[in-house]
């Protein structure tokens with residue numbers, strides 16, 4: 001729903017030339033509504049809408065990008081910031097085993113995450129051991145043992161009458177003896193936060209001094225997840241969160257609020273019941289997924305890239321100095337080709353003029369043609385195209401080496417001089433822009 005709410009917003013900007021305070025007011029109301037419906041907390045929504053508005057009004061126009069697309073990009077950037085900006089990697093101990101303590105309410109997926117983490121760490125080349133500290137249900141210990149076996153890592157467990165902090169301490173000792181890199185401690189959860197649970201977690205934490213203390217939260221709980229992370233952080237001190245069940249019918253609010261509300265990053269996300277369904281949390285990707293507009297984002301990025309100021313300035317200097325050569329020609333044609341693949345994207349957006357696949361193939365074939373001819377030129381010929389204009393011998397050689405006809409090479413050379421002339425005209429610099437006739 002979040003995605004469709006955003007779409008309503010973009011659609012209202014079709015046809016406007018520039019983003020203004022007035023014309024973004026209504027789309028911003030749609031965005032606000034979409035976020036609230038996704039269960040993002042009100043203060044977070046307010047701040048978000050404010051910063052998007054500020055940035056949108058001050059935004060520079062980008063050639064080839066419509067204002068609605070520009071707003072998509074701005075919203076994307078702000079979403080990424082909201083979720084913490086950068087990916088927040090797991091921290092590993094500098095010496096000795098890394099201890100990861102997992103906490104969380106009952107049923108959120110802690111025990112599953114233990115096994116998934118072990119699977120993930122094994123892929124990183126680290127040895128791993130699980131420690132069963134949920135002693136209240138014998139079934140919980142068995143569950144961890146079965147999962148441990150599934151992913152091929154040892155599980156340290158003791159009787160249900162041993163204190164969790166003691167089990168945790170013993171587990172770490174055993175791991176040290178066995179030279180194991182990472183220990184993941186599974187703990188008991190309850191339906192609600194209570195003092196007994198917090199006290200037990202504090203004890204375990206004190207006993208093992210974990211490198212990471214991660215709160216596992218269920219994405220389906222929306223803004224409740226952010227509140228939980230805050231509470232656990234205040235009570236026992238945590239280093240981050242793991243968001244599970246993102247594959248479910250979650251409305252996205254949890255992912256958006258946790259960092260902003262609690263100050264703690266989401267480090268990992270779980271998207272299913274399979275062992276390989278755990279991955280690092282990338283704010284960038286999550287924002288893209290929420291917007292569901294990857295195409296528009298890459299369009300704007302491409303346009304920005306193509307128009308990188310330095311490039312433009314350098315090119316301009318080149319043109320002004322009348323030295324525009326085949327190296328520049330290649331660079332410029334590649335730029336145009338980039339814009340070509342951009343128009344491919346434009347074609348995918350409803351309402352945009354369609355570029356036919358045949359046209360794109362044609363353009364790409366042309367570029368290939370030109371590149372092979374330019375590649376067959378000597379460096380001095382690329383820098384001084386006059387050499388090619390003056391010598392039929394040279395043109396013949398280039399044709400032969402690139403497998404093209406002499407006529408095609410001549411055309412390319414002529415094209416370069418035409419471009420020189422046209423660009424000079426364009427720049428209003430009219431000195432000596434004549435097109436030399438090719439000698440034969």
Ligand code: GDP
Nearest residue numbers: 106107108109110111112244245270271272273
């Ligand atoms: P714990 O009580 O916190 O240890 O939770 P469990 O690890 O026992 O998981 C509770 C239930 O949630 C199990 O049925 C898991 O298979 C399921 N589960 C855990 N993580 C995910 C997830 O990312 N996606 C889905 N769809 N189910 C999950």
Ligand code: MG
Nearest residue numbers: 110111134140
């Ligand atoms: Mg469990």
